[in-house]
Structure formats: structure tokens, C-alpha cells
Amino acid sequence: MNLNLSEEQQFIQQTARDFAEKELVGNAATLDAGQGQDEFLANLKKLADLGFMGLNVDAEYGGTEAGTVAFSLAISSIARGCASTAVTVSVTNMVAEVIQSVASAEQKQNYLPKICSGEYLAAGFCLTESGAGSDPSGMKTTALRDGDSWVLNGSKAYITSAEYAGVFVVWAVTDKDAPRGKGISCFLVEREVAGLTVGPAEEKMGQKGSATNPVYFDDCRIPASALMGTLNRGYQVALGELAGGRIGIGSLALGLGEAALDYARDYAKERQQFGQSIANFQGLQWMLADAYTEMEAARLLLMQAAFTKESGGDFGKQASMAKLFASEAANRACYTGLQILGGNGYNREYPLERLARDVRITSIYEGTSEIQRMIISRSVFS
Template sequence: MNFSLTEEQLLIQDTARQFAENELTPNAAELDKTGNREILLNNLKQLAELGFMGLNTSVDYGGSEVGTVAFSIAIKELAKGCASTAVTTSVTNMVAEVIQAVGNEEQKNKYLPKICSGEYPAAGFCLTEASAGSDPAGMKTTAIKDGSDYILNGSKMFITSAEYAGVFVVWAVTDKEAKKGKGISCFLVENGTPGLTVEAAEHKMGQKASATNEVRFDNCRIPATALMGEENNGFKVAVTELAGGRIGIGSLALGVAEAAMDYARQYIAEREQFGQALIKFQGLQWKLADRYTELEAAKLLLMQAAYLKEQGQPFSKQASMAKLFATEKANEICYDAIQLLGGYGYISEYPVERMARDVRITTIYEGTSEVQKIVIARELLKEI
């Protein structure tokens, strides 16, 4: 297998890296402390202008169409600068892919150019509910047909970028009598639609600049043309897109962990104790060796999953393996980075403290580590 990146992929990587170094890293601490929306929205607008909001979207709809490998590389590089910006970029790309995959031409022509161009700062993926997190098939939100409309009622939890998303992809039950997971449909709902309310942002441990909101639907009337794909056949769309989203979150975790370990390595190369630089101590050298080996392994797992998806091959198992390994190791690595800095690692003046908080959620959203193990085991059993 050839692991070399193409010219186009190298250009994406270099552009994302430079943007992260010039625009994201210098503002990451302030975004963490203040959640400054002006800075975040400016970042998102610039990323859209660079083509990062439609990385796997066709050029016919304003996208970059550079593929899943380039997407993974880009998210990793952006996350090294600011996890909050990277997660917004990842989720927005995922919504664009959903619309491209199952939307009709009218829907694609209406929404994808707005997402890719930055006219919509972001887009929202409305699946999770208070009682349907790891088990989204148990959702309670309903969409009842009423003439030529549907009426939405219910609420969605932990929706990334909800307060500045231009459009939401919303899953709701359209057949209450169907077996669990079988009577669910997928809709496009614009922000500002009467009956749709975005609640105040949650106060979180990390990724504080990325808004996470509850989205409520109270007799929210939408036209039948808002339905994407076939009625009652929307849940498998969600499952498929979640698998792709796991590549994005795994890549994000890898980027944060790389940034934390790079910072810690530089720190111990300069910090002296007992008459010599800390990096001269074999115990710390071995810690670096272990952690950078794990980072490389995570990168290879992510590249494998991204390549398979890009080639149109089955990738669900590989995506879950990549997310499981990358996010769990990233959490460990960020805590090791704090340890390498000693007391300074615990102080917010140093970025590894923020990175450890930012990376913590990666083992939870887009499917917890426990859910990834269920997916992996299920796929392994199918192979017998």
C-alpha cells in the first residue's frame, strides 16, 4: 500500500496547517475563556472561503470534492490549532455529505452551496435526544403528516453549532407502529422556522467555543418537500453518516493529541532539573517513544478507514476501530503531556491543560467508545 499523499492532499494539509498556525492557535486560549463568537465565525468564514466546508462535496454544488483522506488530514491539522473550530468544520462537512447522499437535486442545489460558501456559518446534525443518545433508534421526536406538510414535535440534545447553523438535518419518527428504528425519516429544517427554538448553549468542560445546544420543535410545520429520501427509511442514513463522522472525530482527537505531545516534547527539551534537560532522562524518552508510536498507529487506522470510505468500500468496522483507538489514546496522551510539564501542565497559561479538556469529549460524541466496541464486535461476528 502506498502511504504517500497526493499533491492535492499535501496542498490541503499545508493549507490547513498554515491556517491553524496563523489563525487558530493564537486565538485558541481566548476562545476557550470567552467563547468569542466573532472570532469563531470569522474562522469559519475563512475556512469556507478556503474550501474546507465541503471537502467531500461535489464541485457541482460548490464543494471541493477532495475526498475523505483529505478531509481526515484537514480536520487533524485544524484540531492542532483549535478543537472547537475543528469540530464545527467536521460536523458541517458531515451534514453536507448527508444532503449530497440522500437529498434530491432541488435540496442539494438549495442548501449545499450555502454550506460550502459560508453563507451558512455551519450546519446542524439533529439526531441525539435526552433519552436516545447511544440508542438513537429510541428517539421520541415525531413528524406527523398534515396535508402537504409535516408537523415536528420533540427536542434534540447536544447539537453542535445549533445557534449559528443555517440548516439542520433532523431525524423524527413518522410511523409509530413500525419496529424500532424502522419508522424514522430524515428532514431538512432551516434555522428560524416557526416552532423551532435553539436553547442557550450548554456550559461544558472543553471545546467551549463550539456551541452545543438543545433544539426544540413545538408544532414546527415544515413542507413535505423537506423530507430527504424515502419516508420511514431515514435511520440507516443516520447510521451510515455516523460511521463517516467517526473518521472526523478520530482525526480531531489525533490532532489535539499531537499538538499536546509536541508541546510537551519541546518543553522537556528545554526544562532542566538535576543539572540536565529533562529529555535526557531515559524514563521520559521511553514515554515519548510509546506515545508517538501510538499517535502513528492512530493515524494509520484513520487513513485506512478514510481510504476505504473514499473507495466506496465497507468501512464501518475500520471507522469504529480508528475512532476507538485514536480517541482513547488521545485522552491518555493529553494527560501524559500534563504530567511531562509537571505543575505547569495544570495551569491554564499552558495549552496542554485546555487540550486535555478539549479531547475528553472525543470518546463520547459520535458514538461512545463502548458503542464503537459494539459495532466492531457486530462486524466481527458477521465475518464468521
């Protein structure tokens, strides 16, 4: 692949970086303290206006048509300013892509412009359940056909942006007698439909600005036209989109790791001990050298996965490798940065404490590191 970014990719990366610095960094700590939600939501609309909610969506639906490489660059840049904003943008793009991939022409025309324009501030990906996380084929939510409608019953867990999502892609069992994973379909469900309830937000360790909620379906009646794609073939759709989502989360982790290291580097230049800047000590220099090297390796893995996806190739293994390495390396980078700050790193006055909490989830959601190793090993031994 050509590692030189196109003019469009450079522009998108720089625009995201500028927005993160001007609009996101200042509100990140406020969000972490449980405030600043209005500004957070306003920034989602601004990002939509800039084209960041449909980066890989066709222009006819209001998308940017920038591709997966640009998407990865954008998420990393946004994450440097605010992880909560970055995960919202990543998941919303993932929902937009699944709609573009398998929805009917009418569904695309109805929902994609609303997502891309920010009329819907976000979109939700309803796959995980309390008993079906790493193994979504074990889901219990059902959709039963009743005349010209489908009736949903069940619940979903840990749904990003559920409080302010305008539409959800929901997976449910439509043939309970089918083999495991074969009788699942996906549906487009609007936020205000009767029978859909969003539960209270989870009290999380990090990324507190991004709402994460359970979603309940109690005799939730939706039209027959809400079925998206082929009946009983929704599980395959979910697996494909999760692979793409891993590029987003790996990119998010990369941005957090870079932000932590850059802050620690600049701090080390100013911090004086033993009569000199601590940046002069070789032990600290090597800590940063190793961490920056891992971040660069993560970037290259992500670019390879993004380029393969953008080129129409089989990118599943590459996405898992990139997500695994980037998330684990970013966790190490944030703790390295915290260690360099010493006691100040443990103090909420400095951003390293928050970054260390924000990055932790990246090795869990969109498939844990252990699940990524399973996917990679299957490919190795196939």
C-alpha cells in the same frame, strides 16, 4: 493502499496547518475563557472560502471534491490549532455529505452551495435526544403529515453549532407503529422556521468555543418537500453518516494528541532539572516514544478507514476501530504531555490543561468507546 499523499492532499493538509497556526492557535485559549466568538465565526467563513466546508462535496455544488483522506488530514490539522473549530468543520462536512448522498436534486442545489460557501456558517446534525443517545432508534421526536406540510414536535440534545447553523438535518418518527428504527425519516429544517427554538448553550468541560445546544420543535411546520430521502428509511441514513463522522472525530483526536505531545517535547528540551534538560532522562523519553507510536498507529487506522470509504468499500468497522483507538490514545497522549509539564501542565497558562479537557469528549461523541467496541465485536463475531 498507497500511503503517499497526492499533491492535492498535501496541499490541503499544509493549508489547514498554516491556517491553524496563523488564525486558530491564538484564539483557542480566548474561546476557552468564554470570549473570542466573533473571531471564531469569522474563521469559519474563512475556512469555507478556502474550501474546507465541503471537502467531499461535488464541485457543481461548490464543494472541493477532495475526498475522505483529505478530509481526515484537514480535521487533524485544524484540531492542532483549535478543537472547537475542528468539530464545527467536521460536523458541517458530515451534514453536507448526507445532503449530497440522499437529498433531491432541488435540495442539493438549494442547500449545498450555502454550506460550502459559508453563507451558512455551519450546519446541524439533529439526531441525539436526552433519552436516545447511544440508542437513537429510541427517539421520541415526531413528524406528522398535515396536508402539504410536516409538523415536528419534540427535542434534540447536544447539537453542535446549533446557535449559528443555517440548516439542520433532523430525524423524527414518521410511523410510530413501525418496528423500532424502521419508521424514522429525516428532514431538512432551516434555522429561522417558526416553531424551532435553540436552547441555551451547555456549560461544557472543554471545546467551549463550539456551541452545543438543545433544539426544540413545537408544532414546527415545514413543507412536504423538506423530507429528505425515502419515507421511513431515515434511520439507515443516520447510521451510515455516523460511521463517516467517526473518521472526523478520530482525526480531531489525533490532532489534539499530536499538539499535546509536540508541546511537551519542546518543553522538555528547555526544562532544566538536576543540572540538565529533562529531555535527557530515559523515563521521559520512553513516555514520549510510546505516545508518539500510538499516535502513528492512530493515523494509519484513520487513513485505512478514510481510504476504504473514499474507495466505496464497507468502512464501518474500520471507522469504529479508528475512532476508538485514536480517541483513547489521544486522551493518553494529552495526559502524558500534561504529566511531562508537571505543575505547569495543571496551570491554565499552558495549553496542556485545555488540550486535556478538549480531548476528553472525543471518546464520547459520535458514539462512545463502548459503542465502538460493540460495533467492532459484532463484526468480529458475524
